[in-house]
Amino acid sequence: MLLLGIDVGTSSIKVSVVDAATQQCVASAQYPEVESGIIAHQAGWAEQSPDMWWEHVQAAIKKVNANAGFNPADIGSIGIAYQMHGLVVVDREQRVIRDSIIWCDSRAVAIGEGALQAIGEERSLAHLLNSPGNFTASKLAWVKQNEPEKYEQIYKAMLPGDFISMKLTGEITTSISALSEGVFWDFQEDQLSEDVLGYFGFDKALIPEIKPVFSEHGQLKREIAATLGLSEGIPVTYKSGDQPNNALSLNVLKPGEVAATAGTSGVIYGVSDQLVYDPQSRVNTFAHVNYASHEKRVGVLLCINGTGILNRWTKDMIGSSISYADMNSLGSQVAIGSDGLRVLPFGNGAERMLNNKIIGAHFENIDLYKHTQPHIFRAVQEGIAFAFRYGLDIMRENGMNPTVIRAGRANMFLSPLFTEAFVNATNVPVELYPSDGSVGAALGAGIGAKTYASGDEAFSNTHPLQLIEPQTAAQYEPVYQEWKTLLQDKLTRI
Known part of the structure; x- marks a missing residue:
């Protein structure tokens, strides 16, 4: 079986096809060749079009499928990695309501600070492991405050990877890991944060169905499969933010293990089994890809x-x-x-x-x-x-x-x-290591599809260069x- 990994970056989309048996990449493609632009209507703002991401994802998949080295019909599962903290909002017809407010947008800092003070610093850090800061929840609150006519149209609010999965399958799901990076998750109660939802006045119905990171998030729609040259019904079995996914791609899953990346932004990401947080929120803590209520695994992230x-x-x-x-x-x-x-x-x-x-x-x-x-x-x-x-x-x-x-x-x-x-x-x-986000997403799909019993098995052939x-x-x-x-x-x- 082959595994397809999609990495939705700020600059471009990269896809890789991995042989599940050997764990080796058989083909990769990137689209576009030049870096995608960022829309900045004001200083400190940063937006991108989700529909642009989707167009580029389709182009990248068609490009990799043109490679003569594999049969696209052998692809059996899909994994998605994506730029973290972005906000995508859609209506009931799954149409995008506004451009995504992406990770490096600074407009919601004051809104997050207001939430921190109202909820209380001690309670916020103990329960959210972060200040609401400039994360997805605060960005959604900005839309509510400044674009009420658009806010009223929102059926679901999601992260970028949730959006690409929706376009592939028609299903809208999310995960604890994604919700924690948006600062919607209460780690002490292991549920959606009543503090955040209550302070911002968000209806729980805005949040998609919550599923494990490694699980089926929907199956490839017939018309999309035909367009992309893939088989109908292929499941999306993994979704993760780019930094937890980068850690996964380096087999950084156990407490004490640390990963780094230096792309457009730079990150150091370490795994802990303790619900740790920085009193000043200079570094952040999110649910790692293998987080579970009975076995806490969190990623401490410096960005x-x-x-x-x-x-x-x-x-x-x-x-x-x-x-x-x-x-x-x-x-x-x-x-x-x-x-x-x-x-x-x-x-x-x-x-x-x-x-x-x-x-x-x-x-x-x-x-x-x-x-x-x-x-x-x-x-x-x-x-x-x-x-x-x-x-x-x-x-x-x-x-x-x-x-x-x-x-x-x-x-x-x-x-x-x-x-x-x-x-x-x-x-x-x-x-x-010879690793990148799209290969990690493909191997994550293998874990989600139960092709591999564990992360150690998925990365058994991965060795440092x-x-x-x-x-x-x-x-x-x-x-x-x-x-x-x-x-x-x-x-x-x-």
């Missing part, structure tokens, strides 16, 4: 909005004529510390680990006689690595002390320069401390 997006901006603005590999090579020619050039990479909206402050991206200490293009390339990647170190120290404050971090060899971890800076700035070894250990941590430490001083100076001025 940095401004990581790979800064590297891409640097290429577009400064290195447009060269490749990312050339940028990495040129940056590697410069000594650690970039001859005093420092970069704060926070130019992609409010940063939770900075208490939801917006400080922007900054290039500091530019010397017009000394600093060259390679200095900029190195300083950008060092600055991103230092942001990870800053966040990891917050996680350490909350009891997460990784001895090794697993990451897929993808996005910024394709850069030896960044990987070196990350490992030495954090002083934690990194294992790199490389272990990178700290070699120059002592040289990075004073550079990081100088960078941290610059960041704290910015924060005190806001």
Whole structure:
């Protein structure tokens, strides 16, 4: 049997077909080739069209099916990974009412803060494990307050992956993991949060049917199957936010295991068996893919909005004529510390680990006689690595002390320069794996379809490509401390 994984990213859709027997990817495709745009009607806003996602999902599946290396009729199950925290709202005919307010949109910060104060900080953190912050529930409240005519049309509110599953199957479902990332879930009561629903005035009927992450969420509709060249009735057996899914794809399922990713945004994600939370909500805790009432498994998530997006901006603005590999090579020619050039990479909206402050991206200490293009390339990647170190120290404050971090060899971890800076700035070894979100979603579908008895079985053929250990941590430490001083100076001025 073959497994189809769909990864609904901010930049593009990626799909992979995996052989369930060997756990190996037999074909992958991405659509579109260029990065999808983000709609920003005002500063701090970020939206995308769910219908665009659906068009791109269909195009990506047709593209992968054109590969001569497999028979699409052999695909027996579908898994979906998706960008977290987005809000999708549909009417009774399953039509999209408005564009999705996506993960990096900052408009609902004040609404979430109001909910935190009304519910009470101690109660919110104990029950929700988070402040309502800028998550999906607060975004839905923004629609209710500012677009009441649209709010009245809402039949179901959901996460992006729930929407793609709906388009494939016609069924609308969600999971505890998805609801927790939207901050709708009460972990103490193990049910929808009466506090959140009551404060915002949400009807429970807006919430889709709740099913386990690994379960059947519907079957592929006949007309969709015909359009995509797939078999009617294929079940969707797995749905997960991109970061829990990234952890799954690295077989990070047990307490103490930690995963990282550095795409548009950057994440460190560690698994715990305790209902832990950060008193300042700088890191967040959500139900992991294997969360159960009788066996708590939560993911402690550090998110940095401004990581790979800064590297891409640097290429577009400064290195447009060269490749990312050339940028990495040129940056590697410069000594650690970039001859005093420092970069704060926070130019992609409010940063939770900075208490939801917006400080922007900054290039500091530019010397017009000394600093060259390679200095900029190195300083950008060092600055991103230092942001990870800053966040990891917050996680350490909350009891997460990784001895090794697993990451897929993808996005910024394709850069030896960044990987070196990350490992030495954090002083934690990194294992790199041949893994990505769409392959993880496919293997998740295999678990949901009971093709595999467990995560260990699903990833029994997955082995690290490389272990990178700290070699120059002592040289990075004073550079990081100088960078941290610059960041704290910015924060005190806001």
